Amino acid sequence: MSGMRTSKIGTIWFVIFVAGLAALPFINDSRSFLILMTQICIFAVFAMSYDILLGFTGIVSFGHCMFFGIGAYTSGVMLDRLDASIGTLLLSVLVGVLLSALLSYIVGMLSLRLKSHFYAMLTLAFSGLLLVLAEKWRSLTNGNDGFTFPIPSVMKDRTVLYFTALAVMVVMFLLLRRFTQSPVGRVLLAIRENEQRTESLGYEIVHYKVFATVVAGMAASISGSLYVLTLRFVNTTVFGMDMTLNALLMTIIGGVGTLFGAIIGASIIEWAHHGLSELAKFHPIFERWIIFFGLLYIVVVLLFPAGIVGTLRLWWLKRRGRRLEQSLQADSNAIRKEGAG
Amino acid sequence: MNGIINLLVNGLATGMLIFLLASGLTLIFGLMSVLNFAHGGLFAWGAYGGVWLYAATGSFFVAILGAVVIGMLLGLVLERLVIRPVYGNHIQQILVTLGAMLVLSELLKVVFGPNPLKADVPPLLNGSWEVEGVILIKYRLFIICIGAIVFAGLLFVLKRTKIGLIVRAGVMNPEMVQALGIPIRRVFTLVFMAGAGLAALGGALLAPYSGVIFAEMGMQFAILAFIVVVIGGMGSIQGSAFAALLVGLSGAFMAYYVPELSLAANMLLMVIVLLIKPSGLFGAKG
Numbered sequence: 001m002s003g004m005r006t007s008k009i010g011t012i013w014f015v016i017f018v019a020g021l022a023a024l025p026f027i028n029d030s031r032s033f034l035i036l037m038t039q040i041c042i043f044a045v046f047a048m049s050y051d052i053l054l055g056f057t058g059i060v061s062f063g064h065c066m067f068f069g070i071g072a073y074t075s076g077v078m079l080d081r082l083d084a085s086i087g088t089l090l091l092s093v094l095v096g097v098l099l100s101a102l103l104s105y106i107v108g109m110l111s112l113r114l115k116s117h118f119y120a121m122l123t124l125a126f127s128g129l130l131l132v133l134a135e136k137w138r139s140l141t142n143g144n145d146g147f148t149f150p151i152p153s154v155m156k157d158r159t160v161l162y163f164t165a166l167a168v169m170v171v172m173f174l175l176l177r178r179f180t181q182s183p184v185g186r187v188l189l190a191i192r193e194n195e196q197r198t199e200s201l202g203y204e205i206v207h208y209k210v211f212a213t214v215v216a217g218m219a220a221s222i223s224g225s226l227y228v229l230t231l232r233f234v235n236t237t238v239f240g241m242d243m244t245l246n247a248l249l250m251t252i253i254g255g256v257g258t259l260f261g262a263i264i265g266a267s268i269i270e271w272a273h274h275g276l277s278e279l280a281k282f283h284p285i286f287e288r289w290i291i292f293f294g295l296l297y298i299v300v301v302l303l304f305p306a307g308i309v310g311t312l313r314l315w316w317l318k319r320r321g322r323r324l325e326q327s328l329q330a331d332s333n334a335i336r337k338e339g340a341g
Numbered sequence: 342m343n344g345i346i347n348l349l350v351n352g353l354a355t356g357m358l359i360f361l362l363a364s365g366l367t368l369i370f371g372l373m374s375v376l377n378f379a380h381g382g383l384f385a386w387g388a389y390g391g392v393w394l395y396a397a398t399g400s401f402f403v404a405i406l407g408a409v410v411i412g413m414l415l416g417l418v419l420e421r422l423v424i425r426p427v428y429g430n431h432i433q434q435i436l437v438t439l440g441a442m443l444v445l446s447e448l449l450k451v452v453f454g455p456n457p458l459k460a461d462v463p464p465l466l467n468g469s470w471e472v473e474g475v476i477l478i479k480y481r482l483f484i485i486c487i488g489a490i491v492f493a494g495l496l497f498v499l500k501r502t503k504i505g506l507i508v509r510a511g512v513m514n515p516e517m518v519q520a521l522g523i524p525i526r527r528v529f530t531l532v533f534m535a536g537a538g539l540a541a542l543g544g545a546l547l548a549p550y551s552g553v554i555f556a557e558m559g560m561q562f563a564i565l566a567f568i569v570v571v572i573g574g575m576g577s578i579q580g581s582a583f584a585a586l587l588v589g590l591s592g593a594f595m596a597y598y599v600p601e602l603s604l605a606a607n608m609l610l611m612v613i614v615l616l617i618k619p620s621g622l623f624g625a626k627g
Contacts, residue, residue: 054432058432060432060435060436062378062439110612110615110616111615113619114615114619114620115431116431116432116435117370117376117431117435117575118571118615118619120376120378120435121376121567121568121570121571122571122611122615124564124567125564125567125568125608125611126608128561128564128604129604129605129608132601132604132605133605136601241560245443248436248439252436288447288450288451290443290447291443291444291447291448291451293443294440294441294443294444294447295444297440297443298423298437298440298441298444301427301433301436301437301440302423302426302427302433302437305433
């Protein structure tokens with residue numbers, strides 16, 4: 001009963017949250033602000049896709065950027081080579097998603113039978129390979145320099161782009177949440193909690209894990225496509241370690257296993273990145289802003305493994321639990337008094 | 342003929358450097374089942390430390406020694422502060438060591454500046470010998486010698502000494518070793534420091550070899566080391582030595598004949614090993 005009530009309250013809060021985000025362009029329509037908010041929405045999708053792996057299945061990937069990059073390059077190349085229409089854009093997103101699904105399936109099948117370390121190492125190596133590929137395949141990617149490409153004329157408007165990104169974020173949030181609450185999602189949670197036990201209950205865990213990585217890869221590819229759409233430019237940075245680190249930082253700091261934490265994390269990291277880059281004018285240490293996040297990240301992993309959203313949720317549950325305990329205590333006291341009387 | 346011998350020497354030298362990195366990784370993994378993603382950071386610190394000390398003291402020997410000490414001290418700090426709190430939790434370990442990697446390589450940029458540094462070969466090892474028309478570069482032979490000495494030394498320590506016995510027993514069953522009254526945690530720290538020192542040694546030796554060093558090189562070499570550890574089998578020193586030479590040689594030959602596929606060839610090797618023998622060529626546990 002109370003579970004249903006909280007989920008209803010959660011829905012109301014979520015609607016308010018989305019409505020607030022949708023109202024933003026009407027409150028503050030400065031260009032840089034809109035660009036920042038668009039980036040946040042895009043990285044929120046990327047971080048949510050990572051959360052499916054880390055938070056909901058307990059798989060660590062150090063090469064999540066490869067799916068982001070596949071989406072990015074697929075959209076870039078197709079918009080450049082074919083025509084810059086909405087149809088091409090949608091087709092390129094679809095192609096990127098399919099390519100990512102294929103690659104994540106291969107990587108997953110190779111390494112997920114083994115200990116968790118192997119997936120982390122293998123994804124790291126594969127993303128390294130894709131980075132080299134993007135550098136060397138100059139006829140397609142123009143190497144390190146990258147290339148600019150035309151985008152559908154509707155998308156040139158910053159506000160339209162922002163609403164697109166916001167809509168994608170909301171849809172992806174709902175879809176991924178639905179996925180985590182599906183029977184498959186429940187099995188994934190079980191794998192995260194106790195792999196041996198899930199296996200002995202008769203689940204073929206490798207298949208479930210591979211399924212999770214494919215879903216995460218597809219979602220990451222979509223965010224990559226959107227990302228280059230905002231830049232109208234793509235180069236090898238989309239395959240860089242920094243992209244994976246972004247996803248890691250956002251998910252971990254925001255809170256793993258919550259999806260919403262990924263959105264919070266993306267907002268914090270992007271805002272802070274923006275702010276700290278500004279501060280670099282005053283002291284060069286702020287150019288190395290990533291170092292603060294590295295330290296913060298270590299502290300969060302060591303001391304608050306649940307992240308911001310998870311820690312708040314735990315605290316909230318504990319408080320409610322205590323209140324429940326108090327009321328139970330009061331009840332039992334009353335009963336005892338009645339018995340005595 | 343000259344070309345092939347040169348490629349062979351190149352490959353062996355690179356392989357030895359990767360071995361120095363991978364041997365620490367594999368030892369640490371074998372004993373404590375911690376996969377240290379910060380290992381590349383220690384490697385890069387070794388390279389920077391070596392170059393800096395060489396410029397400051399003018400003695401290559403001091404530079405190498407100093408780099409190893411820097412690596413071991415960093416290893417000590419890492420183990421105590423970051424890894425010790427999360428023993429037994431694989432996911433947290435993997436995550437936290439990557440964070441340490443991030444901080445280590447960013448710190449390099451803070452201390453030494455973000456631009457790549459030039460590294461010189463010491464005059465004694467500069468130049469080459471010519472043997473019957475084949476040109477052998479001294480420094481590369483030097484790396485191969487050092488690598489072989491380290492390999493022999495590691496095997497000797499592991500197979501013939503008391504501490505090696507404890508480490509090997511710890512790889513098999515750490516709880517049992519502790520139950521026999523040996524402070525296994527102290528052994529963990531020691532092995533971690535040794536692994537960190539080896540990584541730093543690799544970095545310090547690499548610097549004059551490649552001529553230029555930069556903060557990101559840690560990650561590049563770490564990827565090769567991971568490939569080596571997967572191919573050779575986690576926890577096996579002989580396995581990583583064999584796989585490191587294999588990867589070094591295939592890298593050198595591929596880089597000469599089809600440079601685009603250099604990394605791809607190593608990845609392919611790894612994929613084949615994973616498909617046929619997932620625990621690695623010499624590995625017992627998967």
